Amino acid sequence: MSEEHVQAIHALQEGWTRRHEEEQVADIICGVEGEELTRLKNALNRRDDHHDLEELVFGDIDDEAIRERILAHIAAEAQPLGRLGVKVLSDIDDTIFPMVHERRYPRGHTPVPGSLAFLQALDDGPVESPWSRGDLTFLTARPEVAFGLIESTSKNALREAGVASSSILSGGLAFLHSKDAMADGKLGNVERYRQLFPEYGIVFVGDSGQGDVLVGEGMREAHPEAIPTIFIHDVVSTPQPERDRLAAKGVHLVDTYVGAAVQASRLGMVSLHNVKTVVAEAISALDSVSWESPEQEHATRELFLRDVDAAHTLVR
Template sequence: MPSTLDLLTALIDGSTSRSEEREVLDILRSAPAAELDEAMEKLDTVELFDSVDNRLIGRDHRDDLVQLLAYERRDDLGLHAQASIIRGMQEGHTDEVMEAAIRDILLSHAGNDLSHLKNTINLAKGRHDLEGLVFSDVDDEGIREEILAHFAASSSLDGERQAKALSDIDDTALAKIHEDRYPKGSVIPGVLEFYEALDLGPRDEPISRGDLTFVTARPSDALGLMKGHSRETLTKAGLADMSIMTGSIFNLATHDSMAAKKVENIDHYAKLYPEYDLVFIGDSGQGDIAVGEAIVEAHGDVVRAVFIHDVVAMAPAEREKLAAKNIWVVDTYVGAAAKAHELGLVSPAGVKRVLAETNRLLDEMAWETPEQEQTIRSLVQRDAAAAGL
């Protein structure tokens, strides 16, 4: 006997007739709850909504589909299945019926469940993540405001607040432009382990995982970071399920315009996740200090720290001025992890793991000159000693 998933997959493969659309609806209406939940979690819901149409003459089958999944059988669906249904509605043309249904699914959840649903939506590949859903795919400003108001009033996590990490890529994670202390294109040693340490939190017992989002105007940069690293390494650092907030190509003209787009993205993020604190990781080469200053000013109550990876040899006096604003300029991610531990963001074991991973990668690095290697090893040893390691 074919499962609900098998039946639906076969029906929506290719173009569907009116009778096949009715059959899809009948299957969804009568499926046992467990089978329906499995089917909606695993099925290509984008194809499902594309395959069931509203018609000029006769029943509006797509509206019937929305009514059935978003309302009549919503309580039979788990969070992953509901996120999948939202994704099916948000890709392609999202009409007013779908926008209202997306709102009503989100408004039906609160507390931990709402946070987990948002995090699941945010793992979507491409631009259809949570930011894309709320600030792009939902066009109706009234519906958008209802969603954001609900997030503000009903988003909470049991226990202590957890921090989400927002990170730049160029010269923050990859030696690409100003960072010449490492071979060009290499991943900066310790950064992946630092992301993981932030993700695990001060006691290595996080409420949720995968709390890393790249804030970049160049989505290809994230692909560059992933290239050449095993899935195990990326998963460990929260990168296999990472989210990418990007800008348009028009934001690449100047450092100021790139910074402004990053600030806008982070403003969005603070509205989407009011239950989380924020940590921003950037570098000193392309406007990230201005980003840090702007978000501390706008969201200082939730910005736990800003870490700036120095690639331009900033003077001690400049560093001290920024430290007074909770913006910490670091030379290595060992130093960043040590400061994060002082601020209650990373566990002692997390700092040790960052040091161990940094040293391992330094040993494997294809250094361009002995002087290049010695410069970095001296900085790592200094930061490790300062942390008592």
């Protein structure tokens, strides 16, 4: 993969993409093979604006035959590679930023303590030298409007929170009227994403407020091998019997991201070193929260104390 390939495709994405330009994009992508193709796809997916790989293949490319040619090449080149690692897909509202149902923290664009460290731990995986880093993609039910303004706004908020590189899969107005519709929209995005990166497994991190449990169940049912585990940040106090039912299906509900890191380590998905990192960053962030009431702080710290104790037991 050369930087010239990336720059050439980026140039072809500017403005309206005409048929001959779509063919040029396909020629470039289909001329790259094996791990070099994976590197090219990752580079294309790290754009700062909304023109990432998903937008390129499913937005800029209008001709279905050209799109199918690209996807067929991606699938063929991925097959001999096996599993290179995992891509981390995460919801945004109430998973990263407390915006709607998450009442344990003040609402706004300050991340839930430990959330970003946990995503990074999943991205790193259980090994010291993962095949690739920066494999964070965010799912949102928010619709993409003209020129990707919603995506740009979300990326700016994530960047200010410390996420240097990411891609975003947006929703649509048709998917906002119910939790089931939101779940359907996100599942459609996941299916597209899997077509773009079949050489990776997927780990999804969501919340229990707006349909992500349904998303997680649907992902596990459709692709149990490729999507081994789902983590759900519980913001609605889900009863323990329901948590147990979901855990048996590979959908794990957690109260804190320290608890999520402990569970992920038990499943062999993150290293003990990164469990310690999540604990340290979560506690530091917790101490910086501008609490709305003493009761809010006390209840939240109680959850953290429980999960930090579990983490300390794990890493001894």
